Amino acid sequence: MSNNLKQIFKIDKQSPVPMYFQIRKEIIKAIKSGVYKVGDRLPTELEFCNELDISRPTIRQAFQELINEGYITRKKAKGTFVCKPKVEGYFFKKLESYNDEMRALQLTPRTEVVTSEKMYTESGGMCWMDEGFHMDSNTRGGLLKGLGRAMSGESIFLTTYSNPEDMAEIAFGSSFPGRIIPITLQEGDCKIIQKTAFLAAEDSVQLTTHFRKKLGTGFFGGEGFILQKISGSGTAFLEIDGDIVEKELAPGEIIHVDQGYIAAFDESVEFDITTVKGLKNKFLSGEGFFLATLKGPGKVWLQTMPFSVLADRIIDIVPHR
Numbered sequence: 001m002s003n004n005l006k007q008i009f010k011i012d013k014q015s016p017v018p019m020y021f022q023i024r025k026e027i028i029k030a031i032k033s034g035v036y037k038v039g040d041r042l043p044t045e046l047e048f049c050n051e052l053d054i055s056r057p058t059i060r061q062a063f064q065e066l067i068n069e070g071y072i073t074r075k076k077a078k079g080t081f082v083c084k085p086k087v088e089g090y091f092f093k094k095l096e097s098y099n100d101e102m103r104a105l106q107l108t109p110r111t112e113v114v115t116s117e118k119m120y121t122e123s124g125g126m127c128w129m130d131e132g133f134h135m136d137s138n139t140r141g142g143l144l145k146g147l148g149r150a151m152s153g154e155s156i157f158l159t160t161y162s163n164p165e166d167m168a169e170i171a172f173g174s175s176f177p178g179r180i181i182p183i184t185l186q187e188g189d190c191k192i193i194q195k196t197a198f199l200a201a202e203d204s205v206q207l208t209t210h211f212r213k214k215l216g217t218g219f220f221g222g223e224g225f226i227l228q229k230i231s232g233s234g235t236a237f238l239e240i241d242g243d244i245v246e247k248e249l250a251p252g253e254i255i256h257v258d259q260g261y262i263a264a265f266d267e268s269v270e271f272d273i274t275t276v277k278g279l280k281n282k283f284l285s286g287e288g289f290f291l292a293t294l295k296g297p298g299k300v301w302l303q304t305m306p307f308s309v310l311a312d313r314i315i316d317i318v319p320h321r
Helices: 002-008 019-032 045-052 056-069 098-104 143-151 215-220 279-284 307-317
Strands: 072-075 079-082 111-113 118-122 126-129 134-138 158-162 168-172 178-193 198-202 205-211 226-241 244-249 254-257 262-266 270-275 290-295 298-303
Touching (some): 002 045, 045 056, 056 072, 056 226, 118 168, 226 298
Antiparallel strands (some): 111 168, 118 158, 118 198, 126 168, 134 158, 178 226, 178 262, 198 226, 244 298, 254 290, 262 298
């Protein structure tokens, strides 16, 4: 089957539609048309790369989205297979841990590391791993970079995991009930993420601090002057509080957001603050004096249950002496 990939998958490299999205769409079409049936093994990432002349991060992002949507599943040391349609209807219905959600969809919350690949995570982010993993804890760039991460809410030290065995498994867990989402970066891509959102990433992804340029957004933007930035080529995993809503902003399009609900956004998105209009609204709406504004073009990830909001609700109902 892999010898006919160009006949099965029609990819237009001149199209403005992202390559990973085209591949995802073509795989879904092949599954629905019966080219690949439930239980069939898909070509490997390397076969897709060689036959269609695309990068590995591109096919990985397509595969990961198909896994998240329940079209395909990975089996250790065997490959990637078409699976039964997933169960729908989790949006806002109930709050689950990442592990519970993945089990309900017959998926496993883990990462498979192939030979020569490395993954790194924040301090204490690893849940379990196969025998044979090597751990290397360091500041990944020196003490100053470690201190910079500490200012943005992360630990000074990060731990890198590698395994000489092919398709070894390692799992990383969220510190709060919500979602873990993969973000696949192409060379030159950058994403700005909230404090504490970073969970783990491939070794080729860089995690750095991001300083806001405007004093107003630092003082009144709800997250301080310092955020985090992921860049490079590869996949990073973010932990999101509650559920996730993705919005693609057109050039010049603006949305107003309560600051704590911003999880991440493209570097091309302009972040600023605006005052709530009307004196009555400022004091009685519960939204405070300021809202964040996000101006396109670019993609925005919003979270539905910030930990700070949940903590405030719990504090309100805790009896005080």
